[in-house]
Amino acid sequence: MKIAANECIHCNSCVRACPSVFDAIVNVSHDVIIVPELCSGCPKCVAACPVDCIYPDPDWEPTTDVSIWDEVRRG
Ligand code: SF4
Numbered sequence: 001m002k003i004a005a006n007e008c009i010h011c012n013s014c015v016r017a018c019p020s021v022f023d024a025i026v027n028v029s030h031d032v033i034i035v036p037e038l039c040s041g042c043p044k045c046v047a048a049c050p051v052d053c054i055y056p057d058p059d060w061e062p063t064t065d066v067s068i069w070d071e072v073r074r075g
C-alpha cells in the first residue's frame with residue numbers, strides 16, 4: 001500500500017489501524033508513509049483512512065512469512 005501525500009490530511013488513523021505486529025506506517029517529517037518491507041497488505045489502513053488516499057503499490061510484494069498472518073487473525 002502507498003499513501004498519496006498530496007491527499008493525506010495527517011489524521012494518523014492509518015497509523016493506529018496498522019496491526020502492531022507490522023507497525024508499517026510511520027511519520028517522517030510532515031509526511032505519513034508506509035514502509036513497503038513491513039507492510040502485509042492486510043489492508044486495515046485503507047478501511048481506516050477517512051479520505052481514501054491509500055492506494056495499492058504496484059512495486060509491493062506480499063510478505064512470505066505466513067506466521068505473521070496468524071498473529072493478525074488473532075488480533
Ligand atoms: S496494509 Fe496493513 S500492514 Fe500494510 S500499512 Fe496498511 S494496515 Fe499496515
Ligand code: SF4
Nearest residue numbers: 008009011012014049
Ligand atoms: S488515515 Fe489517510 S488521511 Fe489519515 S494519516 Fe493515514 S493516509 Fe493520511
